[in-house]
Every structure is written in C-alpha cells, then in structure tokens.
Amino acid sequence: xxxxxxxxxxxxxxxxxxxxxxxxxxxxxxxxxxxxxxxxxxxxxxxxxxxxxxxxxxxxxxxxxxxxxxxxxxxxxxxxxxxxxxxxxxxxxxxxxxxxxxxxxxxxxxxxxxxxxxxxxxxxxxxxxxxxxxxxxxxxxxxxxxxxxxxxxxxxxxxxxxxxxxxxxxxxxxxxxxxxxxxxxxxxxxxxxxxxxxxxxxxxxxxxxxxxxxxxxxxxxxxxxxxxxxxxxxxxxxxxxxxxxxxxxxxxxxxxxxxxxxxxxxxxxxxxxxxxxxxxxxxxxxxxxxxxxxxxxxxxxxxxxxxxxxxxxxxxxxxxxxxxxxxxxxxxxxxxxxxxxxxxxxxxxxxxxxxxxxxxxxxxxxxxxxxxxxxxxxxxxxxxxxxxxxxxxxxxxxxxxxxxxxxxxxxxxxxxxxxxxxxxxxxxxxxxxxxxxxxxxxxxxxxxxxxxxxxxxxxxxxxxxxxxxxxxxxxxxxxxxxxxxxxxxxxxxxxxxxxxxxxxxxxxxxxxxxxxxxxxxxxxxxxxxxxxxxxxxxxxxxxxxxxxxxxxxxxxxxxxxxxxxxxxxxxxxxxxxxxxxxxxxxxxxxxxxxxxxxxxxxxxxxxxxxxxxxxxxxxxxxxxxxxxxxxxxxxxxxxx
Amino acid sequence: xxxxxxxxxxxxxxxxxxxxxxxxxxxxxxxxxxxxxxxxxxxxxxxxxxxxxxxxxxxxxxxxxxxxxxxxxxxxxxxxxxxxxxxxxxxxxxxxxxxxxxxxxxxxxxxxxxxxxxxxxxxxxxxxxxxxxxxxxxxxxxxxxxxxxxxxxxxxxxxxxxxxxxxxxxxxxxxxxxxxxxxxxxxxxxxxxxxxxxxxxxxxxxxxxxxxxxxxxxxxxxxxxxxxxxxxxxxxxxxxxxxxxxxxxxxxxxxxx
Numbered sequence: 001x002x003x004x005x006x007x008x009x010x011x012x013x014x015x016x017x018x019x020x021x022x023x024x025x026x027x028x029x030x031x032x033x034x035x036x037x038x039x040x041x042x043x044x045x046x047x048x049x050x051x052x053x054x055x056x057x058x059x060x061x062x063x064x065x066x067x068x069x070x071x072x073x074x075x076x077x078x079x080x081x082x083x084x085x086x087x088x089x090x091x092x093x094x095x096x097x098x099x100x101x102x103x104x105x106x107x108x109x110x111x112x113x114x115x116x117x118x119x120x121x122x123x124x125x126x127x128x129x130x131x132x133x134x135x136x137x138x139x140x141x142x143x144x145x146x147x148x149x150x151x152x153x154x155x156x157x158x159x160x161x162x163x164x165x166x167x168x169x170x171x172x173x174x175x176x177x178x179x180x181x182x183x184x185x186x187x188x189x190x191x192x193x194x195x196x197x198x199x200x201x202x203x204x205x206x207x208x209x210x211x212x213x214x215x216x217x218x219x220x221x222x223x224x225x226x227x228x229x230x231x232x233x234x235x236x237x238x239x240x241x242x243x244x245x246x247x248x249x250x251x252x253x254x255x256x257x258x259x260x261x262x263x264x265x266x267x268x269x270x271x272x273x274x275x276x277x278x279x280x281x282x283x284x285x286x287x288x289x290x291x292x293x294x295x296x297x298x299x300x301x302x303x304x305x306x307x308x309x310x311x312x313x314x315x316x317x318x319x320x321x322x323x324x325x326x327x328x329x330x331x332x333x334x335x336x337x338x339x340x341x342x343x344x345x346x347x348x349x350x351x352x353x354x355x356x357x358x359x360x361x362x363x364x365x366x367x368x369x370x371x372x373x374x375x376x377x378x379x380x381x382x383x384x385x386x387x388x389x390x391x392x393x394x395x396x397x398x399x400x401x402x403x404x405x406x407x408x409x410x411x412x413x414x415x416x417x418x419x420x421x422x423x424x425x426x427x428x429x430x431x432x433x434x435x436x437x438x439x440x441x442x443x444x445x446x447x448x449x450x451x452x453x454x455x456x457x458x459x460x461x462x463x464x465x466x467x468x469x470x471x472x473x474x475x476x477x478x479x480x481x482x483x484x485x486x487x488x489x490x491x492x493x494x495x496x497x498x499x500x501x502x503x504x505x506x507x508x509x510x511x512x513x514x515x516x517x518x519x520x521x522x523x524x525x526x527x528x529x530x531x532x533x534x535x536x537x538x539x540x541x542x543x544x545x546x547x548x549x550x551x552x553x554x555x556x557x558x559x560x561x562x563x564x565x566x567x568x569x570x571x572x573x574x575x576x577x578x579x580x581x582x583x584x585x586x587x588x589x590x591x592x593x594x595x596x597x598x599x600x601x602x603x604x605x606x607x608x609x610x611x612x613x614x615x616x617x618x619x620x621x622x623x624x625x626x627x628x629x630x631x632x633x634x635x636x637x638x639x640x
Numbered sequence: 641x642x643x644x645x646x647x648x649x650x651x652x653x654x655x656x657x658x659x660x661x662x663x664x665x666x667x668x669x670x671x672x673x674x675x676x677x678x679x680x681x682x683x684x685x686x687x688x689x690x691x692x693x694x695x696x697x698x699x700x701x702x703x704x705x706x707x708x709x710x711x712x713x714x715x716x717x718x719x720x721x722x723x724x725x726x727x728x729x730x731x732x733x734x735x736x737x738x739x740x741x742x743x744x745x746x747x748x749x750x751x752x753x754x755x756x757x758x759x760x761x762x763x764x765x766x767x768x769x770x771x772x773x774x775x776x777x778x779x780x781x782x783x784x785x786x787x788x789x790x791x792x793x794x795x796x797x798x799x800x801x802x803x804x805x806x807x808x809x810x811x812x813x814x815x816x817x818x819x820x821x822x823x824x825x826x827x828x829x830x831x832x833x834x835x836x837x838x839x840x841x842x843x844x845x846x847x848x849x850x851x852x853x854x855x856x857x858x859x860x861x862x863x864x865x866x867x868x869x870x871x872x873x874x875x876x877x878x879x880x881x882x883x884x885x886x887x888x889x890x891x892x893x894x895x896x897x
Contacts (some may be wrong), residue, residue, distance in 0.1 A: 049774070056773040068695060069761050071801055124777070127761045131777035133770045137809060142784030160794060164700055167797060174769035181765040188756070241697040275670045280678055281699045333760040383701065386718075386725050387672075452774045453694055500685045502678070533776040546690050551652060552751040554693055555685060 003258050003511035003612050005625040008413040009113035011064035014631050018117045021364040021414070026464035032118065033058030036463050037221040039206055041193045042247050043070030045165075046173055047227030047442060047453030055184030057456055062219060063176065064208060066243055071173040074229060074241040074377050075447060078165025079286035079380065080149060082129075082158035084122040085296040089146055093154040100632065102146045103441060105151040105332050106407070106435020107584035107600060109261070109608075111627065113414055114432050121449040123174045126158055128452055132171040136160050147358065148291055149440035151332035151639075155176060155440070157441045162286055162379045168444055172451070192557065194485045196423065197251045199477045202468070203252075203423035207485045214550040215487050218478045222468050224423045225461055226252065227451065230406035230428040232265070234565045234572065236515070238403035238507020239271060239284040245561035246568050249410050249429050252519055257418040258610035260411035262568065263576035266403030266585045267518050268440055269295075272387055273356045280404040285359070286380055287440040290329045292364035292373065293397070295320050295336070296346040297357050304350060308358055308396050319343055327639040333565050334437040334585045334598075335639060337401035341518050341594065344400075350400045351549055359394035400516060405443060405583065407434045408575075411625070416450060417459035421466070421608075424459060426450035433609065436548040436584025449502025449578035466541060489549045497542030501559045504539045508532070508562070516573050521589045525577040529570060571611055571620060578622065581605045595635070602634050641667050641733035645680065647692055647872055649751050650738040655755075657749065659738065669729035673716065674699060674706060693752040701725040701865060704800035707807070708753045709740040714804035714863035728831035745850040746814070757803050759849040760817060766845035767838040768821040770830050788825050798826040798866040800858040805860035805868075811852030816860035818846050819872035826879060836883035838883060843880050 010017045010024070028036065042050040043065040046511050051063040065073060085098040098119040103110060130136065136158050137145040146155040160167040173317035179185045182504035190211040197205035197218060205220035231246035252558070253259045270285045297316040298304055319339055321328045331339075340357050343349060351357045365373055370393055374381070381392050388398070409431040410418045416432070417424050427447040434442065471478065515528035539562070549551045582591040583605070589601045608625040644665040650657030664680050671679075672697050681691035697705040701722040708723055716726045731737065739753065747755040751811035797820070805816035822839050825831035831838075854873055861870045 053774040067697060067705060068757060069801065071761075072697055072701070074698060075704050077698045079698055084782070122822075124775075126780045127777040128772075128774060130780035130783060131830060133772065133793075133825050133828050135779075135790050135797050135824065135828065138785055138787045138790040140692045140787050142786055143781050160797075163702065163798065167794075170797065174764060175763060175774075178763045178771060187761075190763075241703060242699060243697050276668055278671055278675050278679055280669065280675050283700050298733045343831050355821075382720075383725070386721060386727065389727075389729060456774065496688075498686075500682050500683075502682055544685060544688060546685055546688050552693060552754065556690055559754070617648070 003419045003610065003623050005411065005419070005610055005623055006413065007111060007113070008415060010414070014112060014116050017113050020118055025457060025461035028460045028464045030058055032373050034060055036060060036457060037062070037430060038223045038225060039064070039208060039219060039221045040225045040227060041071065042425060042429070043176065043230060044073035044075035044150060044227060044230060045169055045447030046451040047073070047557050048169065048172035048176045049226070049425055049448050050227060050455045051185050052172060052227055053452055053456045054459065055179035055182070061179070061185040062221070063185055064191045064193060066187050066190065066192045066211065070176055070187060070189065071170065072171060074244055074330055075169045075444070076166045077241065079162045079284065079290035081147065081159035081164045081441040082125065082168060082437070083149065083156050083441040084126045084158060084445065085119055085156060086123055086126060088144060089155045089404045093156050096120060097154065098156065098580050101152050102433065102439060103435065103632055104637055105439040106437050107598065107637055108435065108602070108606070108629070108632070109583050109627065110433055110435035112629060116452070118433050118446060118449050122436065122445050124453060125448045126444060129168055132175060134160065134167045134171045135613055148330060150287055150290065150330045150336070151439040153329070156290070157568055159288065162288070162377060165444060168448065174282045174446070193248045194251065194560065195481045197257050197481045198256045198420060198532040199471050199475060202421045204471045205478065207481050209485070212552050214548070214553070216482060216489070218473055218482050220471050220473065220478070222463055223424065224508060225408035225424045225426060225455060225459070226429050227408065227426045228429045230409070231565070231568060233404050234508065234569050236272065236505050237279060237282050237513070239282050242281060245564065246412045247561055247564045250423070250564040252410060252418070252420070254613050255420065256613065257423055257615070258411040258612050259408070259571065260608050260610045261408040261575065262572045262581060262611065263516065263586050264407035264436050265403060266333060266405040266407060267337040267401045267606045268342055269333055270359060270399045271402035272384065273398055273400040274349055276350070283383065284402070285384060285397065285399055287333070289359060289377060289380060292376070293329065293359040293361050294318055294363060295329055295357055295359055297343045297350060298578070299325070301347045304354065308360070317343070317348070324639045331639045332437060332439060337518060338587060340401055353422050355397040356400045358396035359399045361392065362396070365393065367571060372623070374512045378451060405438055405439055407431065407436060407473050411608065415453055415461065417462065417528055418498060422462065424455060426455055436586055455490045484637060489556070492543070492556065492563070493545055495541065495543050495545070497544050499544060500544055501545065501555055501562055504535065504543060505565070507535055508566055511535070512569050512572070516576050519578050519587050522577060527635055528573045529577070532570045532573065533565065539563065539566055541554055543602045575609055575611065575621070579605055579609065606634070641669070641731070643731060643738040644738065646738045648751055649692070653748055653750055656877065660813065662887060667728050669727065671728045672699065672724055673710070673726040673728065674724050675699055676802055693754050695754050696724060699724040702800060703830045704802040707742055707802045707804055711738050714742070714808040715865055719862070720865060720867045722800070727734055734879065738873065742803055742865035744806045744812040746806065746812060747803060759851070760801050760803060762820065762849065763814065763845050764817055767834065767841040768825070770825060771834060778860050783829055785829060792829040793824050796820045796827070796868060798870055800866060802865060803843040804863040804865060806851065808859040809852065810857055811855060812852045814846050815854035815873045815876065816864060816868060816870065818842050819876035820868050822876040822879060823872040828876065837881035839876055843876070
C-alpha cells in the first residue's frame with residue numbers, strides 16, 4: 001500500500017465532528033485570501049457553488065467548463081428534487097434519520113462522518129437557495145412544499161416542478177455570474193481540462209484546451225478543485241449529457257489520485273426505453289413519478305402483447321408493491337431496477353424487445369383528477385409524449401432502467417481532498433457520500449453541500465497549513481504536462497483510420513452494459529477484461545478524426561474522452577471482479593440471498609477500494625480504507 | 641424516410657459560409673432531429689469529411705445548448721420544443737430541410753451551426769441575481785410566498801437561455817430572455833431590494849450588446865421552447881420605466897413599487 005488513505009474524519013461524537021472540525025481548521029486572514037488562486041473545473045452545482053463562494057470569501061478564482069456557458073452543466077437536468085432534514089411535514093424526520101436513510105440506502109458502504117455532515121448541512125442548503133430566489137414549490141399558505149422519494153418513509157424532498165436541478169443550478173450560476181461581474185472569478189467557457197499539473201507532489205494547475213482556437217495552455221494555482229461530474233457515459237447510452245466525461249478525473253488518476261469504487265454505478269429504474277440503433281442518449285422520467293405512478297407487468301407471459309387497458313386488475317403484477325410492501329413503488333433505485341430486469345428476463349416485459357415495464361397513473365388520476373397530476377408532473381408527461389408519441393394520461397408509460405449516476409469517483413478525505421495534496425474533488429466526481437447506491441434527490445444535496453459549505457472551510461485549511469512556493473510556467477513539470485497533451489492530440493489526429501469515434505464508443509458501451517451493468521458475474525467480467533484492451537488497441541490504430549487540432553473540432557474532443565473511457569472501463573470491470581459480494585448498485589449474481597436480494601460480505605468487503613495507477617501497461621494497485629461503523633449497526637438491507 | 645438537407649457550413653468566424661446539400665437516408669420517425677444529424681455526421685466522418693458542427697449536450701430540452709433555424713423557424717416546427725426534442729415524425733418523406741445557425745448580430749457564428757451566445761451571460765452579470773453571499777440565510781419558511789407568485793416566478797424562471805427568442809425576433813432583441821429573469825426575481829419578495837436597479841442594469845447591458853429593441857411582435861414567444869409569455873417583457877418595461885423616472889439606481893427599495 002503506497003497511497004495514504006487517512007480519512008481525517010475528526011474524532012469525537014458524530015454530532016459534534018463537523019463543528020469541532022470547523023473550529024480546529026486553520027483560517028486564512030481576509031487580506032491574504034486574494035493572494036491565493038484556486039481553479040475550479042466544472043460549473044455544475046458543486047463547481048459553480050464552490051467558485052462563487054470562494055470568490056465571496058476573497059479568493060482569486062478561475063472556473064472552467066466545456067459548454068458555452070456555465071449554466072448548461074448537466075446538474076441542470078436533475079428533475080425531481082433535493083433532500084433536506086427540515087422536518088417541515090412533522091412526519092418524524094431528523095438529521096439522524098436522513099443520515100441513517102443515506103447510509104442504509106448506500107448499502108453500508110459509505111463513511112459515517114461524511115454522511116452525517118451532509119445531513120446536517122442539508123438544512124442550510126434550502127435556506128441558502130430560498131434566499132437566492134430559487135422558486136421552490138409552495139403550499140397555499142406560502143410555505144415550502146415537499147414530496148417523497150425512494151428509500152425514505154418521510155417527505156423531505158424540496159422541488160421546483162420537474163426542474164429542480166435547473167432552478168438550483170441557475171441559483172448557483174447567478175451567484176457565479178455575480179462574482180464574475182465583481183472580478184473575483186474569471187470564467188473560461190468552451191475550455192476542457194486535459195491534464196493535471198503536479199509539482200513537488202502537490203496539485204498546482206491544469207492544462208486546458210480552448211475548444212475554439214485549439215490552443216493548449218497551462219493554468220497555475222495554489223489549489224485545484226475538480227467538480228467535473230460522473231462517468232456514466234462509459235456505457236455510451238446513459239441519462240448523462242452527451243459531453244459528460246471522465247477525462248479530468250481520469251487524467252488526475254494517472255497523475256496519482258486514487259480512484260475509489262469505480263464499479264459502483266447507479267442504474268435508474270424509470271427511463272424511456274431504447275427505441276433504435278441510432279439512439280444517442282436515454283431520457284430519465286423522474287423518480288418523483290413513483291409517488292403517484294404504480295409499476296406493473298402482466299402476471300402471465302401470454303398477456304405481454306395485449307393492450308394494457310385490456311388486462312384486468314387480477315392479471316397484473318404490481319411487483320414492487322408485492323415484493324416490498326412497506327416501501328412499495330418507492331423502493332430504492334437499485335432494487336427497483338433489478339426487479340424490472342427480473343420481470344423482463346422472465347419474459348413479462350412490455351413494448352419493443354420486451355424491455356419495458358408499465359408506470360401507470362390511472363389510479364392517481366381517478367383519485368386526484370387529471371389537473372392535479374398535470375400540476376405535479378405536467379412537464380414530464382409532455383416530455384414523454386414528445387419522445388414516444390404516446391399520451392401518458394391515457395396509456396401507462398413504458399419505462400426501463402438506464403445508467404444514471406456513478407457513486408464511484410476520486411477518493412477524498414473528510415476535507416474532500418484527494419490523495420494528491422491540493423487536489424480537491426466535489427460532487428459526483430468524488431466517491432464520498434452515497435456508498436454503493438445513491439438515494440433519489442441526494443445528488444443535488446451533496447453537490448451543493450460540497451460547494452457552498454464544505455470546501456470553503458477546508459480549502460482555507462489547506463492553504464493556511466501549507467507553504468506553497470510560486471510555480472513558474474517554465475517549470476519542467478508544467479512544460480512536460482503541456483507537451484504530453486500536445487503529443488496525445490497529435491497522435492489522435494495522425495491515426496487517420498477507418499472507424500468513427502462514435503462506433504468505438506458504442507461498442508465499449510455495449511460491453512460495459514452487458515458485462516458490467518445491472519448484473520455482473522466473474523465469467524462476464526473476465527471476458528470484458530479481454531475485450532476492452534483489444535478495443536482500445538484498435539482505437540489507437542484505426543480511429544478516424546477529420547479536421548485539425550487548431551480550431552473547433554467536436555470529433556477530436558469526443559475522441560479524447562472515448563480514449564479515457566476505454567481505460568476507465570477496464571478499471572471498473574477489475575473493481576467489479578475483485579468485489580466478491582453484492583452491495584447496492586453492484587450486483588454479483590454469485591452473491592445473492594435465496595430471494596434474489598444483494599448479499600453483502602461485511603467481513604471481507606466493508607472497505608473503500610481505492611485504486612492507484614501503477615504505470616502504463618501495469619495492473620493498478622488496490623488500496624483499502626476500512627469503513628468503521630461506530631453509530632450504525634450493519635444489517636441486511638430490507639425494504640419489505 | 642429520405643430527406644434532403646441544406647446545411648449552413650462555415651469554417652470559422654471570419655470565413656464566408658454557404659448552404660451545402662446532404663442526403664439523409666433511412667431516417668426513422670422515432671429519431672430526434674439531432675440523432676438524424678448524428679447519422680449524417682457519422683457518414684461524413686467515415687469518408688474523412690468534416691462533420692457538421694452543432695451545439696448540443698443534455699438532449700432532453702433543458703440545458704439550452706442546442707438550437708438551429710429549421711426551415712427558417714427557431715427550433716423547428718413543433719411549438720414549445722427545443723431542437724433536441726424535435727422528432728423526425730414532424731417531417732415527411734422527400735422533404736427538403738434548410739438548417740441554419742441562429743441569425744443575430746449579437747450571436748456571431750463560431751463554426752457551421754455553432755454561435756457565440758456569451759452576450760446572454762453578460763446580461764445576467766449585469767444584475768440577474770440576488771446579492772446574497774453563502775451563509776447567514778434565515779430559515780426558508782421565514783419567507784412565506786403566495787403560491788401564485790411562486791408559480792408565476794417559476795414560469796419565468798423556466799427559461800433555458802437557448803437564444804431562440806433572439807433568433808426569432810425580426811429585431812434580434814433579447815427582451816424575452818432579459819424580461820424572464822427580471823420577472824422571475826422581481827416577483828419574489830427576496831428579489832425586491834434590487835428590483836429596480838436590476839431592471840435598469842440588465843436593460844442597459846442588453847442595449848450595450850448588439851441586440852435590437854423590442855417591438856412586441858411576439859415571435860419570441862412562439863419560438864420559446866419553454867413557451868415563456870411576453871408578459872415578462874411588459875413587466876420588465878414597467879420596472880425599467882419606474883426605475884428611470886424615479887432615479888432609484890443606487891437606492892434600495894422594498895415591497896411593490
């Protein structure tokens with residue numbers, strides 16, 4: 001074991017850790033803050049909130065995004081809501097309960113200290129967002145409204161119609177623009193981070209390609225924050241935006257940052273099924289729909305081709321309500337997804353190819369009226385109709401699971417710092433809070449907790465505790481990083497082969513979905529570990545990238561990202577193969593209970609698997625951070 | 641179905657552009673418009689030709705990246721729909737489709753169908769926010785907001801910043817975009833202290849960029865993928881006029897003006 005996996009979770013009672021830590025950290029004098037430069041890569045919830053808050057504190061900030069405006073980061077697409085332990089509904093919620101639900105939802109594979117802090121901060125996030133003018137849904141009395149999400153028996157989810165992510169991101173984006181106007185943040189849109197610059201063992205900058213001019217330049221700083229999102233696009237088809245990629249965290253991994261639990265992937269149960277070969281992405285239908293929609297398939301295979309309305313009640317299998325009576329349709333995502341797959345594998349799936357289940361609103365419409373349903377989910381119903389040409393007020397939606405979120409990411413300690421000093425990682429890009437499965441409406445919570453409230457405290461501690469010598473653009477490490485990026489770009493452009501970038505991406509995605517998707521087994525993972533390196537080799541010999549590197553070239557951008565996915569995919573399979581247990585989104589068919597639930601092995605696998613890059617062509621090294629549970633008793637997760 | 645595309649190709653900001661013809665064959669009606677372009681692009685790449693550049697990201701109608709003039713209509717023939725959510729079932733076999741970038745002085749072309757919309761960010765920088773720093777916010781339920789106000793604010797806040805309103809406007813005005821933000825924040829109690837100063841500054845910035853004036857044609861509302869109403873422009877004008885005549889620029893006001 002070579003990397004240091006000290007989690008730095010403060011000692012003492014759970015409820016006092018964060019307060020104690022905030023008192024113990026070193027502070028940077030207000031007058032000195034402007035002497036420090038911090039780079040924030042990514043402008044989603046975590047990145048925009050961190051960049052804005054750093055600037056408010058007085059730091060000198062640069063922020064980067066690959067889109068043409070920071071407002072377009074993929075946080076914008078989150079639909080359903082954001083959790084907070086406000087207990088406004090008086091239904092028994094508390095910080096302790098949100099903490100417990102999150103740990104249990106993650107199948108006991110996350111750190112107690114981090115998760116408790118997240119639950120504590122959740123209440124401040126709502127206050128902050130309201131103050132910024134986020135138009136959360138309200139009751140007639142003017143107070144904030146809530147709804148329920150999977151894995152919880154309380155209503156703690158705050159929402160803005162089906163566009164919660166958009167409204168929260170616009171809040172953070174507006175705060176960011178406010179700071180840009182004041183001169184505290186320099187924004188670099190259409191800019192992609194292609195490498196990390198490490199000097200004397202510390203992260204001191206990044207190499208950035210300007211997507212319009214193709215210019216590759218180093219940007220130097222005192223600390224770097226990666227808030228670059230997840231890597232679900234390794235599967236080609238996912239609910240992620242087309243541009244979402246692993247490049248920033250992958251290149252940082254190759255510079256020494258440990259990559260934790262890469263195999264923990266969330267497959268979301270309610271997405272619009274695949275329609276054809278040309279399909280470029282999958283569209284999510286918010287989990288909030290499961291508040292009022294009932295999931296079912298025909299009880300008998302013979303009824304699969306029958307119109308849903310013609311199948312009598314008695315011949316329908318509301319399988320989530322049957323299998324999990326206490327959580328029913330609001331069972332957590334991993335469980336609901338597997339149950340859908342099981343029903344389809346059993347030959348009872350509906351729609352083209354038999355890969356779909358019904359999400360039916362008929363009961364809710366009868367009970368509440370169509371208007372109420374329209375008010376709650378109107379925009380989602382419209383989106384569904386636009387894509388499928390079917391009216392979900394009249395016929396049940398057809399849904400199927402799709403890749404949605406990655407719980408794995410760069411390993412970070414309690415300060416959200418990676419194994420490279422000075423490199424901090426926030427939001428989906430880190431591995432920290434969701435264990436092996438994330439609960440609905442918790443990604444927005446974590447992104448904003450990291451950016452608004454955690455990093456602004458911990459980054460100051462890092463800057464105040466370390467003496468950082470100035471780095472020159474002429475330093476050998478800087479020049480080498482820039483040269484590496486340029487060499488890689490030239491190499492990609494020089495191949496001039498016969499296969500398109502997209503065709504490689506699709507093939508990789510197919511391998512990942514079949515072998516490292518909703519259900520995994522050793523044989524399939526071994527096959528994938530043979531197939532991926534071969535595909536990667538072919539990519540580097542036969543990919544075709546028209547155009548040059550000196551101007552706007554979207555194919556070149558895509559090629560760089562696919563090249564990294566081709567390496568990451570292998571690490572994911574390796575991690576999935578080594579974890580000889582099932583937990584959360586990681587389901588190894590060899591390890592299940594007699595009734596088909598995930599079977600954990602706490603004795604051997606209650607740890608974070610942090611993989612360390614060992615050099616090109618060498619097997620990565622496995623490091624383990626044991627998970628210590630002082631406040632929660634590990635148990636078989638049950639939603640029955 | 642088979643379609644003929646006339647696509648605007650322009651290699652860079654300073655180059656001349658022109659319409660180039662492509663054939664889109666075996667198009668499925670279930671495809672989105674962008675997926676149809678993906679297939680055309682992949683065929684181009686296989687031949688070593690430069691694919692058509694266009695902005696896109698989420699492909700679910702919320703990020704606001706995509707946008708093109710389709711037969712002269714911003715985001716194409718379906719109302720309330722961004723280009724990524726437009727499906728090929730809206731077209732008929734044998735159609736010829738003309739595809740161009742947003743046409744507006746304030747949105748210079750970068751390449752093909754990709755334009756520079758940074759002027760919209762600068763309008764937000766001028767005042768499209770509530771000046772609260774992180775921390776110190778009081779409990780969210782301490783500010784009760786009538787449901788109607790909150791709903792109206794949300795209607796305006798639904799703007800995705802795609803720029804279709806500008807492209808659709810004969811004057812190239814950004815009034816729907818700016819009015820939407822002025823209204824979203826101005827309708828909420830939290831937005832009152834900066835309400836008039838915000839309207840003044842955002843309108844001034846809009847004028848500084850190369851956007852045209854608003855003549856209330858209403859084309860913007862027709863093109864808006866979120867169907868934002870031009871009522872937001874009336875609201876912006878009201879706040880702007882009030883602010884101008886009362887010279888409230890640096891004075892904080894509370895409550896309805």
